[in-house]
Amino acid sequence: MATLANDRFLRALMREPVDRTPIWMMRQAGRYLPEYRATRAQAGSFLDLCKNTELACEVTMQPLRRYPMDAAILFSDILTIPDALGLGLYFEEGEGPRFRKTVRSEADLDQLNAFVAADDLSYVMDAVTAIRRELNGSIPLIGFSGSPWTLATYMVEGGSSKDFARVKAMAYDQPQLMHRLLSLLADAVADYLSAQIKAGAQAVQIFDTWGGSLSASAYPEFSLQYMTQIIRQLPRESEGRVVPVIVFTKNGGQWLPSIAASGADCVGLDWTTDIAAARQQIGEQVALQGNMDPAILYASPSRIRDEVAAILRSYGRGSGHIFNLGHGVTPGVNPDHVKAFVDAVVELSPAYH
Amino acid sequence: MATLANDRFLRALMREPVDRTPIWMMRQAGRYLPEYRATRAQAGSFLDLCKNTELACEVTMQPLRRYPMDAAILFSDILTIPDALGLGLYFEEGEGPRFRKTVRSEADLDQLNAFVAADDLSYVMDAVTAIRRELNGSIPLIGFSGSPWTLATYMVEGGSSKDFARVKAMAYDQPQLMHRLLSLLADAVADYLSAQIKAGAQAVQIFDTWGGSLSASAYPEFSLQYMTQIIRQLPRESEGRVVPVIVFTKNGGQWLPSIAASGADCVGLDWTTDIAAARQQIGEQVALQGNMDPAILYASPSRIRDEVAAILRSYGRGSGHIFNLGHGVTPGVNPDHVKAFVDAVVELSPAYH
Numbered sequence: 002m003a004t005l006a007n008d009r010f011l012r013a014l015m016r017e018p019v020d021r022t023p024i025w026m027m028r029q030a031g032r033y034l035p036e037y038r039a040t041r042a043q044a045g046s047f048l049d050l051c052k053n054t055e056l057a058c059e060v061t062m063q064p065l066r067r068y069p070m071d072a073a074i075l076f077s078d079i080l081t082i083p084d085a086l087g088l089g090l091y092f093e094e095g096e097g098p099r100f101r102k103t104v105r106s107e108a109d110l111d112q113l114n115a116f117v118a119a120d121d122l123s124y125v126m127d128a129v130t131a132i133r134r135e136l137n138g139s140i141p142l143i144g145f146s147g148s149p150w151t152l153a154t155y156m157v158e159g160g161s162s163k164d165f166a167r168v169k170a171m172a173y174d175q176p177q178l179m180h181r182l183l184s185l186l187a188d189a190v191a192d193y194l195s196a197q198i199k200a201g202a203q204a205v206q207i208f209d210t211w212g213g214s215l216s217a218s219a220y221p222e223f224s225l226q227y228m229t230q231i232i233r234q235l236p237r238e239s240e241g242r243v244v245p246v247i248v249f250t251k252n253g254g255q256w257l258p259s260i261a262a263s264g265a266d267c268v269g270l271d272w273t274t275d276i277a278a279a280r281q282q283i284g285e286q287v288a289l290q291g292n293m294d295p296a297i298l299y300a301s302p303s304r305i306r307d308e309v310a311a312i313l314r315s316y317g318r319g320s321g322h323i324f325n326l327g328h329g330v331t332p333g334v335n336p337d338h339v340k341a342f343v344d345a346v347v348e349l350s351p352a353y354h
Numbered sequence: 355m356a357t358l359a360n361d362r363f364l365r366a367l368m369r370e371p372v373d374r375t376p377i378w379m380m381r382q383a384g385r386y387l388p389e390y391r392a393t394r395a396q397a398g399s400f401l402d403l404c405k406n407t408e409l410a411c412e413v414t415m416q417p418l419r420r421y422p423m424d425a426a427i428l429f430s431d432i433l434t435i436p437d438a439l440g441l442g443l444y445f446e447e448g449e450g451p452r453f454r455k456t457v458r459s460e461a462d463l464d465q466l467n468a469f470v471a472a473d474d475l476s477y478v479m480d481a482v483t484a485i486r487r488e489l490n491g492s493i494p495l496i497g498f499s500g501s502p503w504t505l506a507t508y509m510v511e512g513g514s515s516k517d518f519a520r521v522k523a524m525a526y527d528q529p530q531l532m533h534r535l536l537s538l539l540a541d542a543v544a545d546y547l548s549a550q551i552k553a554g555a556q557a558v559q560i561f562d563t564w565g566g567s568l569s570a571s572a573y574p575e576f577s578l579q580y581m582t583q584i585i586r587q588l589p590r591e592s593e594g595r596v597v598p599v600i601v602f603t604k605n606g607g608q609w610l611p612s613i614a615a616s617g618a619d620c621v622g623l624d625w626t627t628d629i630a631a632a633r634q635q636i637g638e639q640v641a642l643q644g645n646m647d648p649a650i651l652y653a654s655p656s657r658i659r660d661e662v663a664a665i666l667r668s669y670g671r672g673s674g675h676i677f678n679l680g681h682g683v684t685p686g687v688n689p690d691h692v693k694a695f696v697d698a699v700v701e702l703s704p705a706y707h
Contacts, residue, residue: 164648165649166649166684169649173649173650213626216680217626218628219647220626252605252626254607255607255628273566273569273608275570275608278570294569299523299527300527304526304527
């Protein structure tokens with residue numbers, strides 16, 4: 002494999018000195034880009050796009066041609082594991098993900114497929130390999146997975162949910178069954194991320210999108226402990242370099258000290274957290290990723306630049322900050338506003354290093 | 355007016371000694387009750403129900419016949435003010451609230467109706483009067499309003515929203531316009547709550563349902579300062595007794611010290627906040643309300659009882675806690691489980707006083 006021309010993302014994750022704050026954007030390969038929409042139309046369904054190595058590689062590269070991002074992220078779906086376990090993932094137009102089967106009993110659990118990531122999600126590993134070849138050592142590639150709790154919410158509810166009634170009823174009323182499901186998922190996620198690393202992922206992020214729906218006491222039991230377990234199972238190095246782990250619990254701002262103790266190298270923050278306060282709390286232990294409100298991208302380029310400046314000032318001097326949004330970029334955003342966002346980080350951040 | 359037979363809710367709000375922890379439940383008059391669904395069917399639309407004094411009073415009383423609640427809450431909609439301002443509120447089945455007009459420009463703002471709560475929302479004041487008569491001094495009545503920011507989200511978006519793109523674009527890009535709207539709403543809410551107090555409300559709650567969608571730096575500017583302003587404008591006493599104010603910012607757990615400094619007597623907590631930590635942070639300044647995850651009501655009665663015990667233990671000894679859910683009760687909940695919830699508070703809390 003080629004050496005890495007730009008490693009400031011990996012260096013910042015380890016809180017090593019950098020020349021400027023690195024940046025990437027959650028969902029940077031996505032619907033806000035016309036070229037993405039064109040490729041998506043060519044592929045057929047969203048799942049067809051994920052499973053087509055060439056096109057998944059193409060959409061991963063698209064934002065990199067427009068913006069000087071410091072990392073690429075694997076293009077895939079968060080629900081590949083439950084699909085491989087046999088639940089039958091599909092997408093209804095405008096409705097979000099759905100499963101043909103759900104997991105609500107011991108019997109449902111017993112019927113899940115055995116899972117070996119390298120075999121059962123070989124299309125993901127093929128995409129990782131293809132993207133690494135295409136990146137050709139320019140910037141690092143991030144692999145990812147949903148957290149066990151986040152995957153479980155979809156598997157129990159059968160799709161997206163507003164109040165998580167079924168999955169929480171299971172957690173609160175049948176904790177043994179829920180823990181059996183979460184254990185199985187933790188092993189699957191660890192295997193999945195390990196396989197991505199083996200295929201070429203140079204950092205990994207665990208998306209705990211729905212951990213923040215849990216109560217303060219239920220979060221450590223049903224989400225955090227399984228992410229901690231996964232992190233322990235991951236290879237610490239690959240290609241002679243540490244593979245950093247990012248944990249992002251949306252709405253987890255009240256639980257930063259416990260998240261920082263998970264073994265992650267970096268904690269993702271959403272925009273409700275004051276990044277200065279977060280740095281004071283956990284900045285000696287981990288790097289911080291985030292945390293601009295994605296809705297700022299609907300404002301003017303000059304307002305976007307002001308917000309970037311405020312976040313940089315708030316984090317302050319030194320390494321350990323990876324600039325990002327506090328959640329994925331939304332489909333209605335103007336690509337020129339993303340350019341203003343990325344340019345502002347590139348231009349304003351050197352003063353802090 | 356009759357003297358108050360049970361005033362432990364009002365006493366706990368002022369952190370005065372009580373014999374047990376008082377309890378009420380957000381959305382306690384609601385769809386989980388079959389008798390509510392029957393009255394609702396009789397009324398016609400949801401708005402018809404709100405505007406029918408007799409039936410609004412009836413649904414307010416329904417949960418009190420089943421459970422030993424320590425407070426009643428006015429049955430009304432959160433969007434009565436925008437409706438009175440001329441936006442034309444309506445409800446589409448299964449879709450949530452919608453407005454016929456939106457507010458997205460100075461011209462839209464200029465076209466809003468003048469607003470005098472006692473005249474333009476006289477049906478609300480009639481309901482307050484009727485409910486007080488019906489309560490006949492048994493327990494206190496809570497009045498309420500949405501916060502200016504929360505009302506503004508619906509007025510700008512034209513209904514519910516997932517990512518608040520339009521309203522945030524306005525806040526970030528046209529802050530003067532947004533502040534003009536929020537100022538107008540703050541005056542309207544202060545007038546509305548004052549009129550409710552004059553009509554008989556004995557405590558008031560400001561529902562800042564969407565304040566928690568703002569960034570850490572935008573929350574004080576676009577939500578909290580207007581709630582603070584409203585609290586300053588409210589009459590401190592009525593009927594010879596303090597009228598306590600509760601502020602509830604959902605997802606506001608990271609901002610408790612600033613919320614406690616708003617002048618509110620009580621801060622509402624959602625279930626993501628550890629109530630022991632919250633008491634340590636702000637418990638010397640304000641009472642705390644909450645904070646059981648409403649989804650616990652889908653679990654078994656014994657699990658519900660365990661959760662109530664854990665929250666009581668977590669808050670600890672002494673007054674200043676009003677038991678509640680961390681958000682409204684959801685329609686699918688079994689009324690018997692609500693009974694288990696309320697009974698647990700009644701039975702387990704005296705040990706802490």
